[in-house]
Amino acid sequence: MDGVNDTAEIVKDFLIESLEGLDQVDQDLMDLEREGPDAERIGRIFRCVHTLKGTCGFLGFSVLESVTHVGENLLVELRDGTTAVTPEVVDALLALVDAIRLMLNLIEQTGTDGEPTFQALIARLTALTREHADAHGAAAAAAASMPTSETAEGTHPPIGELMVARGDVTASDVSAALHEQEQSDALLGEILVQRGYTSPAAVREALDVQENNVDIKSSAIADSSIRVDVALLDKLMNLVGELVLARNQLLQSDGRFDAAAHTGTTQRLNLITTELQEGVMKTRMQPIGNVWNKFPRVVRDLAQACGKQVVLEMAGAETELDKTIIEAIKDPLTHIVRNAVDHGVETPIERVRHGKSPEGRLIIRAFHEGGKVNIEIRDDGRGIDPEAIKAKAISMGAVRADAAAQMSDREALHLIFHAGLSTAKTVTNVSGRGVGMDVVRTNIERIGGSLEVSSVVGNGTTLRIKIPLTLAIIPGLIVTTGGSRFVIPQVNLLELVRLEGADAVARIERVYDAPVLRLRGRLLPLITLTEALGVDRHCGKSTDDVTNIVVVQAEGTAFGVIVDAINDTEEIVVKPLSVQLKGIAAFAGATIMGDGRVALILDVHGLAQSRGLLARGDRQAESRVDQRAQEAHSQQLLLVAVDDTHIVAFPLDAIARLEEIRSSQIEWTGSQEVVQYRKRILPVVRLDEMLEGIIPSLGRAESMPLIVYEDSTRSIGFAVQRILDVVAVEMDTVGASGTGMVARTAVIQGRVTDVLDVQSLLATLDGRLPASLDTVHHDEAAHA
Amino acid sequence: MPETTQFCTFRVDDLFLGIDVQRVQEVIRSLEITSVPLAPSSVEGLINLRGQIVTAIDLRRRLGLTSRLSEHEPMHVVVRGDDGAVSLMVDSIEDVIEVDPRDFERVPESIEPSVRDLLAGVYKLDTGLLLALQTDRAVAVTTATI
Numbered sequence: 069m070d071g072v073n074d075t076a077e078i079v080k081d082f083l084i085e086s087l088e089g090l091d092q093v094d095q096d097l098m099d100l101e102r103e104g105p106d107a108e109r110i111g112r113i114f115r116c117v118h119t120l121k122g123t124c125g126f127l128g129f130s131v132l133e134s135v136t137h138v139g140e141n142l143l144v145e146l147r148d149g150t151t152a153v154t155p156e157v158v159d160a161l162l163a164l165v166d167a168i169r170l171m172l173n174l175i176e177q178t179g180t181d182g183e184p185t186f187q188a189l190i191a192r193l194t195a196l197t198r199e200h201a202d203a204h205g206a207a208a209a210a211a212a213s214m215p216t217s218e219t220a221e222g223t224h225p226p227i228g229e230l231m232v233a234r235g236d237v238t239a240s241d242v243s244a245a246l247h248e249q250e251q252s253d254a255l256l257g258e259i260l261v262q263r264g265y266t267s268p269a270a271v272r273e274a275l276d277v278q279e280n281n282v283d284i285k286s287s288a289i290a291d292s293s294i295r296v297d298v299a300l301l302d303k304l305m306n307l308v309g310e311l312v313l314a315r316n317q318l319l320q321s322d323g324r325f326d327a328a329a330h331t332g333t334t335q336r337l338n339l340i341t342t343e344l345q346e347g348v349m350k351t352r353m354q355p356i357g358n359v360w361n362k363f364p365r366v367v368r369d370l371a372q373a374c375g376k377q378v379v380l381e382m383a384g385a386e387t388e389l390d391k392t393i394i395e396a397i398k399d400p401l402t403h404i405v406r407n408a409v410d411h412g413v414e415t416p417i418e419r420v421r422h423g424k425s426p427e428g429r430l431i432i433r434a435f436h437e438g439g440k441v442n443i444e445i446r447d448d449g450r451g452i453d454p455e456a457i458k459a460k461a462i463s464m465g466a467v468r469a470d471a472a473a474q475m476s477d478r479e480a481l482h483l484i485f486h487a488g489l490s491t492a493k494t495v496t497n498v499s500g501r502g503v504g505m506d507v508v509r510t511n512i513e514r515i516g517g518s519l520e521v522s523s524v525v526g527n528g529t530t531l532r533i534k535i536p537l538t539l540a541i542i543p544g545l546i547v548t549t550g551g552s553r554f555v556i557p558q559v560n561l562l563e564l565v566r567l568e569g570a571d572a573v574a575r576i577e578r579v580y581d582a583p584v585l586r587l588r589g590r591l592l593p594l595i596t597l598t599e600a601l602g603v604d605r606h607c608g609k610s611t612d613d614v615t616n617i618v619v620v621q622a623e624g625t626a627f628g629v630i631v632d633a634i635n636d637t638e639e640i641v642v643k644p645l646s647v648q649l650k651g652i653a654a655f656a657g658a659t660i661m662g663d664g665r666v667a668l669i670l671d672v673h674g675l676a677q678s679r680g681l682l683a684r685g686d687r688q689a690e691s692r693v694d695q696r697a698q699e700a701h702s703q704q705l706l707l708v709a710v711d712d713t714h715i716v717a718f719p720l721d722a723i724a725r726l727e728e729i730r731s732s733q734i735e736w737t738g739s740q741e742v743v744q745y746r747k748r749i750l751p752v753v754r755l756d757e758m759l760e761g762i763i764p765s766l767g768r769a770e771s772m773p774l775i776v777y778e779d780s781t782r783s784i785g786f787a788v789q790r791i792l793d794v795v796a797v798e799m800d801t802v803g804a805s806g807t808g809m810v811a812r813t814a815v816i817q818g819r820v821t822d823v824l825d826v827q828s829l830l831a832t833l834d835g836r837l838p839a840s841l842d843t844v845h846h847d848e849a850a851h852a
Numbered sequence: 853m854p855e856t857t858q859f860c861t862f863r864v865d866d867l868f869l870g871i872d873v874q875r876v877q878e879v880i881r882s883l884e885i886t887s888v889p890l891a892p893s894s895v896e897g898l899i900n901l902r903g904q905i906v907t908a909i910d911l912r913r914r915l916g917l918t919s920r921l922s923e924h925e926p927m928h929v930v931v932r933g934d935d936g937a938v939s940l941m942v943d944s945i946e947d948v949i950e951v952d953p954r955d956f957e958r959v960p961e962s963i964e965p966s967v968r969d970l971l972a973g974v975y976k977l978d979t980g981l982l983l984a985l986q987t988d989r990a991v992a993v994t995t996a997t998i
Contacts, residue, residue, distance in 0.1 A: 550889075
C-alpha cells in the first residue's frame with residue numbers, strides 16, 4: 069500500500085511542478101515571439117520540457133513522453149540556432165504547452181495520460197524540426213495538412229481531443245468522425261451528434277471549454293496548495309510560542325488572582341492574537357499576478373483570432389489578495405480582458421485611419437488603496453458611445469426615452485451592467501461591451517467589490533474594480549432589533565440616519581403603503597427590519613421617539629433599514645449557516661460575538677430582494693446608475709463648525725467614526741490631551757488650535773464632537789465645536805486651491821468653507837504627538 | 853450471533869427515543885440560543901459550540917409534539933452529519949443501551965406518516981419500546997419544508 073501512496077505523492081508533486089513550469093514557458097514563448105531569439109529564454113523552455121519528458125517517462129506516461137519528445141527535438145534546434153524562431157514555431161510550441169496541460173489535467177483526474185495521441189501536433193512539430201523535415205518531409209507535410217483544422221489553429225485544444233478527455237466520446241469515434249469530415253464540410257461536433265456518438269449538449273459544453281481555453285478547468289491540485297514565505301512561517305511560529313507563554317501565565321495565576329498581572333497578560337494576549345491573526349491571513353495572501361500570468365496568452369490568442377495587434381502591459385502584479393478572492397475574480401477579470409481585446413481595441417487598419425498606432429494597448433494595473441485592492445483595466449480602443457447604449461436600452465424597454473434623455477453620459481455607460489442589455493448581441497457590435505457584464509458585476513459584488521466604468525469615444529475605456537483584501541474577517545455594524553443583534557457588513561453601508569421625535573413623523577412618508585424617507589432631496593425606500601424578519605418589534609426595549617435608519621446599498625440600489633438601536637462597528641469572523649438555514653435569503657452567515665453568543669449577518673442583497681426592492685425595473689436602475697455616477701464625480705465632505713464663525717470641511721473618506729466626548733473624559737499625557745477610547749489612548753487634537761487665524765474657544769465647552777481618524781499606524785481624534793452636515797461636492801468645480809492644511813476653499817451651502825487636506829494636517833501633527841501614541845501598541849501604553 | 857448496536861437514548865415528551873451512538877458527537881446542557889427569524893419552525897436557533905456555530909433543532913416541534921414547558925431545561929444531543937454538526941434538543945438524557953437486532957421491528961403503519969418518516973424502526977426492550985430515530989431525516993429541515 070505504501071508503494072502506491074508514494075507513487076501518488078510523486079505524481080502529485082510532478083503535476084504541481086509541471087503546471088507551474090508551463091506557466092513560465094507560456095510567458096517565455098510569448099516574449100520570444102515579441103522580442104526575438106534569446107538564448108536564456110530558449111534554455112529555460114528547453115530545461116522545463118526536458119525535465120517534464122524525463123519525469124513522465126519515468127512515471128510511465130508514454131503519450132505525454134512521446135509528445136514532449138518531439139517538442140524537445142525542436143527546442144534543441146532552436147537552442148543550437150539551426151532552426152529560426154518563427155511565428156509558426158512559437159505557435160506550434162504554444163499548442164504543445166496546451167496539449168501538455170490537457171494531459172496533466174487528465175492525469176490528475178484519471179491517473180493516466182489518456183487516449184488522444186496528438187498525432188497532428190506531433191506531425192506539426194516534426195515538420196518544423198529541420199533534421200526530420202529533411203528526412204520525412206513528405207510524410208510530415210501530409211500529416212500537417214490533416215483535416216484536424218482545430219489543431220492547426222494552435223490556439224485551442226482540438227474539440228475532438230477535448231471531448232475524448234472529457235469522456236464524452238471515445239477516440240475511435242473521433243477518428244471515424246474526422247474521416248467523415250474530410251469528405252464533407254460539416255463540423256466535427258455536428259458529425260459526432262449525427263452519428264449518435266454524443267449529445268448536442270455535450271458538444272456545446274466542450275465548445276465552451278475550448279472557447280475558454282485550458283484555464284477554465286485549471287488543475288485542482290495546483291489550486292489546493294499555496295506557497296508561503298519561510299520567514300512568515302518563522303514569525304508565526306514565534307507568535308505561537310508567545311501565545312503558549314501567555315497561556316502558561318494565565319494558568320499559573322489561576323487561584324491567586326492578581327488584577328494587575330492578569331490585565332497585563334490579557335493585554336499581551338490581545339496583541340499576540342492580533343499579530344497572529346494578521347500573520348495567518350498573510351499566509352493566504354497571493355500575488356494577483358497568479359491570475360494575470362494567464363492573460364498574456366489569452367490576449368495574444370484572441371488578438372490573433374480577431375486580426376488585431378494588442379500590447380498588454382501589467383503593473384502591480386505583486387499586489388496581494390486572499391486566495392479565495394483571487395479565485396473569485398479570475399473569471400470576471402478574464403471576461404473583461406477578453407471583452408477589451410474583442411470589442412474595445414480596433415483593427416490595425418481602423419486604428420491607423422483614426423490616427424492611432426496600429427498596435428492597441430491594454431493596461432492592467434493593481435494597487436492597494438484605503439484597505440482595498442484596486443484593479444484597473446484600460447484600453448485605448450474605440451470607447452463606448454453612450455448614445456448607442458441609450459438607444460439600445462430604450463429599444464429593449466430597460467429605460468424610458470424621457471429618462472434616457474436626462475441621463476448623463478456616465479449614467480448611460482453604467483447601463484452596460486444592466487442584465488437585460490447584456491444578453492443582446494447587437495449591443496456588442498454597437499457599444500463594444502455588454503455581453504455578460506451584469507454577470508461580471510454580480511460576481512464582483514458578491515465578494516464585496518464594486519465596479520466603475522469610464523470611457524471616451526475614440527480614446528478607450530477604463531474599468532475600475534475595487535475589492536476587499538479578504539472575506540473571512542470583515543468589518544460590520546452591529547445593530548439591535550426585536551431584542552436580537554444583527555451584523556450589517558460594512559461594504560453595504562452608506563450612512564446612518566437618526567431621527568428624533570417629531571422629525572421622524574415628518575420625514576418618513578408613505579407612497580401607497582411603502583414607507584420612504586426624504587434624504588437630501590431624494591426618496592429613500594425604507595424597510596423595517598422587524599417586519600422584514602417577521603419578529604415582534606416590542607420584545608426588545610426601544611425608545612419610541614428615536615428612529616434609527618441604516619442606509620445600505622445592494623446592487624447600487626440604496627435603501628434604509630429601520631432598526632431599534634445601532635450599537636457599534638466590529639471586526640467579525642464570518643461563519644457559514646448550516647444547510648437547514650441556507651434557504652433564508654436575508655442572512656449571509658453568522659458570527660460569534662465577544663460575549664460568546666451567536667449573531668446573524670444580514671444579507672443586504674437578499675433582504676432587498678425579498679422586499680421587492682431590486683425587482684422594480686427601470687426606476688431602480690436609473691437611480692442606481694445615477695447614484696454611482698454621482699459618487700464617482702463628487703467628493704463627500706463633512707461640514708463642521710470649528711468656532712462660531714469658521715466652517716471647515718473634512719473629506720468623509722478620511723473619517724473612521726464620529727464620537728461625542730465630555731470635557732471630564734479628557735486626560736493628559738505630558739502636554740497632550742487624550743481620551744480613553746475603545747481600550748486605547750486616543751490623542752485629542754483641537755482643530756481650532758491647529759488652524760491659523762482662529763482664536764481657540766473649545767476649551768470652555770462641556771462636551772464636543774470628536775472626528776476620529778484612523779490608519780494602520782495611528783488614530784487621532786479631532787475635536788470641533790459642532791458637526792453640521794454631510795454634503796456631496798463636485799470635485800473639479802469647487803473653489804480656489806488653498807495652502808498648507810487647507811486643500812482648497814469653496815462656497816458650500818452659501819458659506820465660504822475651507823476643505824482640509826488631511827495628509828498635511830497629519831504631517832503637521834507628526835512632530836507634536838508623543839511617539840508612543842503613534843504606534844499600534846496603545847494597549848501597552850495604557851499600562852506603562 | 854449477530855452484533856449488538858449501542859444506542860444513546862433520551863426522552864421527548866412521553867417518547868423513548870434513541871440514536872446510534874456512533875452518530876452522537878456529544879451531549880451538552882442547554883446553551884444560550886440565538887433564534888433565527890424566518891427559519892423553519894422546528895429550528896430553535898443557533899448555539900456556539902466552542903467556536904463552532906451549530907443549528908439546534910427542537911425534536912418536540914420536529915415530531916409535532918406540544919411545546920416544552922418553559923421551566924424545563926432541554927438537553928442538546930449533538931449529532932455528526934455530512935454537513936457538520938447539528939444539535940437535537942430533547943427533554944432528558946437516558947442511558948447508552950445495547951440493543952439486539954433480533955428485537956428490531958419496522959415502524960407500525962398506524963403511526964402518523966410525518967413522524968413515521970423520521971423513525972428507522974422500533975426495538976422491543978424488556979422495559980418498553982425504543983424508537984430508533986432516523987437521524988439524517990430528523991436533521992433534514994429546509995426552508996422549503998416548513
